[in-house]
Amino acid sequence: MARIEINHLTKQFGSLTALDSVALQLEKGQIVGLLGPNGSGKTTLLKIMNGLLTPTAGSVKINGMDPGVETKKVVAYLPDRNALPDYMNTKQLMDLYEDFFVDFNRSKAVKMVKDLGLDINQPMKKMSKGTKEKLQLCLVMARDAQVYLLDEPIGGVDPATRDYILRTIISNYNEDAVVIISTHLISDIESVLDDVVFLKEGRVVLHKQAEEIREETGESVDKLFREVFRC
Amino acid sequence: MLGKLLKYEIPALGRRLVPLYIGWIATAALLGLMVGPLQKESEFMIVISALLYTAAATAVVVMAVVMIIQRYNNSLLGDEAYFNQVLPVTASQHIASKTISAMLWVLLSMVAMAVTGIIIAMFSGHFLDIFKVNWLEFLSKVDWLTVILVLLVTVFGITQSVLQIYAAITIGRQAKQHTTLAAIGAYIGLMIAETFVGRGVTEVMSFKFYDVFNSIAGFRMTMLIALVVTIAIGVIYFFICNYLMEKKLNLN
Numbered sequence: 001m002a003r004i005e006i007n008h009l010t011k012q013f014g015s016l017t018a019l020d021s022v023a024l025q026l027e028k029g030q031i032v033g034l035l036g037p038n039g040s041g042k043t044t045l046l047k048i049m050n051g052l053l054t055p056t057a058g059s060v061k062i063n064g065m066d067p068g069v070e071t072k073k074v075v076a077y078l079p080d081r082n083a084l085p086d087y088m089n090t091k092q093l094m095d096l097y098e099d100f101f102v103d104f105n106r107s108k109a110v111k112m113v114k115d116l117g118l119d120i121n122q123p124m125k126k127m128s129k130g131t132k133e134k135l136q137l138c139l140v141m142a143r144d145a146q147v148y149l150l151d152e153p154i155g156g157v158d159p160a161t162r163d164y165i166l167r168t169i170i171s172n173y174n175e176d177a178v179v180i181i182s183t184h185l186i187s188d189i190e191s192v193l194d195d196v197v198f199l200k201e202g203r204v205v206l207h208k209q210a211e212e213i214r215e216e217t218g219e220s221v222d223k224l225f226r227e228v229f230r231c
Numbered sequence: 232m233l234g235k236l237l238k239y240e241i242p243a244l245g246r247r248l249v250p251l252y253i254g255w256i257a258t259a260a261l262l263g264l265m266v267g268p269l270q271k272e273s274e275f276m277i278v279i280s281a282l283l284y285t286a287a288a289t290a291v292v293v294m295a296v297v298m299i300i301q302r303y304n305n306s307l308l309g310d311e312a313y314f315n316q317v318l319p320v321t322a323s324q325h326i327a328s329k330t331i332s333a334m335l336w337v338l339l340s341m342v343a344m345a346v347t348g349i350i351i352a353m354f355s356g357h358f359l360d361i362f363k364v365n366w367l368e369f370l371s372k373v374d375w376l377t378v379i380l381v382l383l384v385t386v387f388g389i390t391q392s393v394l395q396i397y398a399a400i401t402i403g404r405q406a407k408q409h410t411t412l413a414a415i416g417a418y419i420g421l422m423i424a425e426t427f428v429g430r431g432v433t434e435v436m437s438f439k440f441y442d443v444f445n446s447i448a449g450f451r452m453t454m455l456i457a458l459v460v461t462i463a464i465g466v467i468y469f470f471i472c473n474y475l476m477e478k479k480l481n482l483n
Contacts, residue, residue, distance in 0.1 A: 014407055050317050052482045072319040083313035085306070087246060099235045100318045 001064055003028040003147060003178045004049070009058035011044050011202075018044040020202040021058065028146070029175045031192050033210070033221070034182040036199035037229050042182040043080050045199070046149045050077050062147060073102070076145035080152050080182075082132045086125040090118060090135060097139055109142030115164065130157055141168050148172070148179040154188055166192055186222040196221055198228055232320040236328035243306075244298050244336050251294055252343045255287040259347035263354025288344070295340055299333040303397050308404050312482050322476035326397065326469060333393045334386070377447065380454040387461045394468035395421055401475045425464060432460050 004026040011019040019041045026032055034042050047053040049060050051067035062071040084093060090113060097104040113120060116134045124132060133156050140148070150169075154162045169179060170192055181189055196213060198206035205228065206213075210221055217224055258280065265280040306315050307325055315325065352361065399421055403414025 047482065052313065052316055052480060054479055054481055069319050069321055072317055075317070077313075077317045079313035081310055081313060083310055085243070085311055085314070087243065096239060099238070100232075100320070 002026060003063065004180075005059075005061040005064075006045075006049075007059050007061075009045070009048065009060060010056045011041075011048060011053060012056045018202050019048075019055075022199075022202070022204055024197065024204060024207065026178050026180070026195070028178050030194035031169065031173060031179045031181065032195040032197060033186070033189060033193040034180050034197050034199065035184065035186055035221075035225055037184060040199040041202040042199055043151055044202075046077070046151050046180070046182055049149055050075065071147075074146040076140045076143040076148045078137055078140045078148075078150040078153055080155075082129065082136065084124055084132065084136055084139075087123065089123045090120045093124075093135070093139060097142070101143055103144040104139075105142050105144055109138055112138040112142060112168065116161065130161075133157055134161060137165060137168075141165075141172055146177055148177065150179065150181045152183055153181060154183060154185055162188060186225050187220075190221045193221065198225065200229065233324045233327055233331075236320060236324060237331060240302070240328045240332040241335060244302060244332055247294055247298055248291065248336055248340070251287070251291045252339075255284075255291055255343060255347055256350055258284040258287040259350040260354050263351040266351070267355030267357070284347070288347075291340055291343065295336060299329075299336070299393060300396055300400070302332075303329050304400050307476070308400065308482070316480070316482070322480075323469075323473045326472045326476070329397065330390060330393055330469075334390050337389050337393075338386070374447065377451055377454070380451055380458065384454050384458050384461060387458060387465065391461050391465035391468065394465050394472070395425070398468040398471045401472045404481075405475065405479060421468075428464065429460065432456065 002025040004024070006022055006024040009019055009022040010017070022041070022045065034045065036042050044053060048055050049062065049067060051072070060067060062075060065071050088096070094104075094106055094109055097109070098106055110120075113135070116138065118131060118135055118138070124135075127135065137150075137153055140150070148169075153169075154165055157165065166189060169181070173179065181193075183189060190210070193210045196206065196208055196210050197204060208216075213219070213221055213224055219227075262277075262280040262284045265277045270277070305311050307329070396418065399418035400414045402417035403410045403412075406413035
C-alpha cells in the first residue's frame with residue numbers, strides 16, 4: 001500500500017477548477033517536489049490532504065485512511081501562511097505540540113530554535129514575519145512524522161536559512177517518511193528531490209523521478225520546468 | 232483531547248477578560264468610596280465614578296461577546312485554523328471546547344459582577360449591613376427548586392445563544408464570498424426559526440395547561456419546558472456546526 005494514494009481528485013471553486021482528476025501514488029522513503037506555477041493547484045492539493053478543504057470528487061488516502069483524526073497524528077503540515085496563535089511564545093507552542101503530537105521531538109525543536117537564533121520566550125506578536133516562518137518550520141520539522149507536507153517552506157526566508165531548512169529536511173529524511181515540498185523555487189531544492197510532480201492548471205502533467213528526468217532529457221528539473229511552464 | 236484543548240482555550244479568552252475584571256473591580260472600589268466616606272467631597276466625582284463603573288461593566292460585556300465570536304471564527308475558520316484544524320482532534324471536540332470556555336467566562340463575568348457589588352458595599356461602609364440580615368430565616372424561605380430551574384434555564388440559555396452564533400458563523404463560511412454578511416443573514420434566519428419554534432411550544436405545551444401567573448407549579452413547569460426546548464435547540468446548533476466542520480470545511 002502506497003503511503004499516499006490520490007484518485008480522480010477534483011476540486012472546484014464555483015466555475016474555477018483548481019484540481020482536475022488528479023491521480024498520484026506516493027511511496028514512503030522519498031522527498032517529492034510538488035512543482036507548478038502560481039494557481040496550479042499545489043496549495044489546494046495539500047489542503048485537501050490535511051482535511052482543510054473538502055474535495056468536489058475523488059479521494060485522498062493516507063496510510064489507507066481518509067484525512068481525519070488518525071491521519072493528522074502522522075502528518076506534519078507547514079501551511080503557506082503564518083497560522084500560529086500570536087499570543088503564545090515559542091515555549092508555549094512547544095508545550096502545545098508536545099500535548100497534541102506524540103511524535104513531537106522537543107529536544108530536536110529546541111536545537112533547531114537555537115540554531116536559527118530564535119528567542120524561546122519571545123511572544124509571536126513581537127516576531128518578524130520571517131522569524132514566525134522559521135519557528136513554524138521548526139515545530140513542524142521537529143515531529144517524527146510519517147508524512148511531511150510543506151507548502152512553500154523556503155519562500156519567505158533568507159538564503160542562509162534556506163540552506164539550513166534544506167539540510168534539516170534531508171537530515172529528517174527516513175525510510176518510513178515521505179516529504180512533499182510545494183514550491184516554484186526549483187533550483188534551490190532540486191538537489192534534495194527524489195521524485196517530481198508537475199502540476200499545471202490543476203492537472204498532473206508529469207510525475208517522474210528526478211534522476212530519470214535528468215537522464216532522459218539531459219536537463220535539470222529547473223530547466224525542464226521553465227520549458228513546460230513557458231509563458 | 233477535550234481537556235487539552237480547554238487547557239489552551241480558557242487562558243486564550245482570559246488574557247483579555249481578566250485585566251478588564253481587575254479594572255471593573257477598581258472602578259467599583261472608587262464608586263464605593265465616592266458614595267460612602269467621600270460623599271461630601273464632590274457630587275461631580277460620584278457621577279464620574281458611576282460613569283467609570285458603567286463603562287467598565289460595558290467593556291467587560293462587549294469584550295466577552297467579541298472574544299467569544301473572534302476565538303471561534305479565527306481559530307477554527309480563519310488563518311489560525313491552518314494550525315488548529317490539523318491537530319488530531321475531532322470537530323465536535325473543537326466546538327465543545329469553544330462552547331465550554333465561552334460558558335465558563337460568561338459565568339466568571341457574572342461572578343465578577345457580584346464581586347463588584349460586594350466591593351461597592353465594602354468601600355461605601357455598608358458592608359456590615361449584610362450581617363444584620365437574618366440569613367438563616369431568609370434562606371429557609373427560598374424556593375430552591377424554582378431557583379435552580381431558573382438558574383439552569385439561564386445557563387443553558389446563554390450556552391444556546393453562544394451555539395447559535397457559532398452555527399451562524401459556520402453557515403456563513405459556506406458562502407463563496409461576503410462570509411460576514413452571510414453569517415449575519417444566517418443568524419437572523421436562525422433567530423426567526425427559533426422564535427417560531429419557541430412560540431409554538433409555548434402555545435401548545437405551557438399556557439394551555441398551566442396558569443403561570445397564579446401557580447408556582449405552573450411557573451416551574453414552564454421553566455422545565457423552557458429548559459428542555461433550550462437544550463434541544465442548543466443540540467441542533469451543535470450538530471449544524473459539527474456537520475459543516477466535518478463534512479463541508481473549506482478554508483480559503
